[in-house]
Amino acid sequence: AQSVTQPDIHITVSEGASLELRCNYSYGATPYLFWYVQSPGQGLQLLLKYFSGDTLVQGIKGFEAEFKRSQSSFNLRKPSVHWSDAAEYFCAVAPRGSTLGRLYFGRGTQLTVWP
């Protein structure tokens, strides 16, 4: 069965500390990979996406993610967290080559940033 796993429900970091949010997927073939962020009262915003090529993807707001085929992972990282990064983060996948656009999401990771 297709699945997306975000093992950390809630993470707390201090401002200025580094951050890594984990995402693992289970699919027959490498899907397209996405990270979204939802700030309070806002819709989900796309941070970055991976389709092919360089396995280290740069996104907005200083985020990056690394695709590791051997681990079926697409972890999100940021070297120095800002208080405004406090939000909920969602990993999502879409089947490669499908004409359908549906996304499959993980359960989300809530990030709290201490001043």
Next chain:
Amino acid sequence: EAGVTQFPSHSVIEKGQTVTLRCDPISGHDNLYWYRRVMGKEIKFLLHFVKESKQDESGMPNNRFLAERTGGTYSTLKVQPAELEDSGVYFCASSPLGLSTKETQYFGPGTRLLVL
């Protein structure tokens, strides 16, 4: 450019009542999606419109849910009659017409539905 808008932002209804959620996609976006997040669980796909046609409705939970997109612009999602398990946040997303899985989906802020 306006983003995806959803109305209402919150709705509290009693079991057995009817609720209609509305989504206005970004102008010109032919793809429109509905998703739902039940508390504590993942965001789940409900259905996908391409213009006014239902491209994929495999995620609709049962026949109490009816989605429409008249004229290929805004969409409504009606729940009739509502049950307790329908509570959650309903998200709408839109994207331009293209290779659907590669197009970025732009999400609205969601409608928080509580069924008592």
